[in-house]
Amino acid sequence: MKDLLQIFATFGYNEEETEQNEMVxxxxxxxxxxxxxxxxxxxxxxxxxxEVETGKIIYPEQTYKIVKKLGENDLMGLAIPEEFEGVGLSFTLTNACYERISRADAGTSLLFGLQNSSYDVIETFGTDEAKEYYLPKLASGQLIGGLLFTEPGAGSDLGALKTKVVEEGDHYVVNGTKNFISNAGIANTYLFLGSTSPEKGSRGLTAFIIETENNPGFKITRIEEKLGLHSNATAEVLLDGAVIPKRNVLGEIDRGFSVVLYELSAARIGIGAQAVGIADAAYRKAATYVKTRKQFGKPIESFQATQWKLADLYTKIHTARLAYLSAARMKDLKQDFSEYASIAKLYGSEITQEVTTEAIQMHGGYGYIKEYDVERYYRDARITPIYEGTNEVQRIVISRAEMAKDYAPE
Ligand SMILES: Cc1cc2nc3c(=O)[nH]c(=O)nc-3n(C[C@H](O)[C@H](O)[C@H](O)COP(=O)(O)OP(=O)(O)OC[C@H]3O[C@@H](n4cnc5c(N)ncnc54)[C@H](O)[C@@H]3O)c2cc1C
Structure with missing residues (x-):
């Protein structure tokens, strides 16, 4: 943990905060x-x-134990304020924890990452009633968060989504299809984006909280077979007359796009952290392996080609770690962080692919074999340039921010 704490020490935390950070x-x-x-x-x-007949998703048995343990140890609501029964710690610390859990298993880390996104958005945009109801339950892990944004025809261009939301008496009714939904089958509280004024296009979208409990119109219709993240289900969800209580509007009606942009910006810091966690796991395996594997009568660590590889990979991991932690710290300090969140996501997700590829290379043929873990890291890392906005989208965000700056000499 020394690497993380050394960076934390440059952030000016006081003694009490430092103790809390170390403890968590x-x-x-x-x-x-x-x-x-x-x-x-x-x-x-x-x-x-x-299970097609019941619409249920069965996770590996250990996943349910992990969820329980995270909740019991107050790790599911680290940045939820104490007034809502959370721990009231920083977004920076939360993301450092996201790195650590991703190092252990990237698929499992989504349980933690999407929980953070859910409570952050509810705390920022939720009605008082929604905050009082949802935040304590998310803090204890009784409720698990997820995101229902993407649709078959609307990925990078969320403004093109078609799911309709209609007001009916004291609630809203939703009809449409969402796909690629993580935490499916284990999450029961989703942030959701739907169209409340279809004639206004992307200016007619509203964000809500939607629950699965007592909501028969919320149906999981399939799960995807995928390259990595096997410990987390990615599903298609049919919203067939699903209901949302009025108190569950996030922000203002028809202003949901700004809620989602906030969520995406903050979550991109998390993907930067997740990418560093996967890279760190792969790097540690490689750095250990090269000490014991002998060829030409010596450990392969003694070849300069290997030593320089270690130097380059660690430099990139450290730089990516600095990028996500500094973006997180900016968010804690209420500075404008969105460009830096995109940089953290873009850089972290690119280097994690390089690090996991090189970790396989340094293991030779054994790297290609499941037993050595690095092939799993390689598969898991590949999602990071895709979700929470592809890296092409990150380049759009960064270039727009750069073009808006005036670098001409005064
Ligand atoms: C495992 C997994 C988990 C996911 N989890 C969730 C989840 O929990 N909730 C959720 O709502 N979504 C989730 N997603 C969806 C994910 O966020 C989208 O897949 C992603 O935003 C890209 O959208 P798309 O797949 O439709 O690709 P598209 O938007 O169709 O993009 C295809 C390609 O075109 C490029 N492109 C698109 N527009 C531009 C442009 N203007 N300029 C340059 N290039 C462009 C893209 O960068 C990409 O390379 C998940 C996806 C996966 C695979």
Whole structure:
């Protein structure tokens, strides 16, 4: 943990905050070591199963234990204010924990990451009634968060989504299809974006909280077979007359796009952290392996080609870690962080692919074999340039921010 704490020490935390940061990171590391890492390979192999008849998704048994442990240890609501029964700690610390859990297992880390996004948005845009109802339940892990944004025809261009939301008496009724939904079958509280004024296009979208409990119109219709993240289900959801209570509007009617832009910006810092966690896991395996593997009568670590690879990879991991932690710190300090969130996501997700590829290379043929974990890291890393906005979208965000700046000499 020294690497993270050395960076934290440059952020000016006081003694009490430093103690809290160390304590929480220790707790997270211990839970990862006991409950997640030893099961990661097994969870990857078992994956998630969809029961067509019941519409239920069965996760590996260990996943349910992990959710319970995270809740019992107050790790599901780290940045929820104490007045809502959370721990009231920083977004920076939360993301450092996201790195750690991703190092143990990237699929499992989505449980933690999407929980953070859910409570952050509810706290920022929710009605008082929604905050009082949802935040304590998210903090204890009784409720698990997810995101219902993407549709078959609306991915990068969320403004093109078609799911309709109509007001009926004291609630809203929703009809449409969402796809690629993470945490499906285990999440029960989703942030959702739908069209309340179809004639206004992207200016007619509204964000809501939608629950699965007592909501028969919320139906999981399939899960995807995918390259990595096998310990987390990615599903299609049919909203067939699903209902949303009035108190669950996030922000203003027809202004949902700004809510989602906020969520995406903050979550991109999390993907930066997730990418660093996967890269760090792969790097550690490679740095250990090269000490013991001998060729030409010497450990392969003694070849300069290997040493320079380690230097380059660690430099990139450290830089990506600085990028996500500094963006998170900007958010905690209420500075404008969106360009830096995109940089953290873009850079972290690019280097994690390079690091996981090189970690396989440094293992030679063994790297290609499941037993050595690095092939799983390689598969898991590949999602990071795609979700929460593809890296092409990040380049659009960064270039727009750059073009708006005036660098001409005064
Ligand atoms: C495993 C997994 C989990 C996911 N989890 C969730 C979830 O929990 N909730 C949720 O709502 N969504 C989720 N998603 C969806 C994810 O966010 C989208 O897949 C992503 O935003 C890209 O959308 P798309 O797949 O429709 O690709 P498209 O938008 O069709 O993009 C295809 C390609 O075109 C490029 N492109 C598009 N527009 C432009 C442009 N203007 N300029 C340059 N290039 C462009 C893209 O960068 C990409 O390379 C998940 C996806 C996966 C695979």
């Amino acid at each position: 990171l220790d707790l997270m590391d211990e839970l990862c070591k006991k409950e997640i890492e030893p099961y990661a390979q097994e969870m990857d192999e078992i994956g998630c199963k969809f």
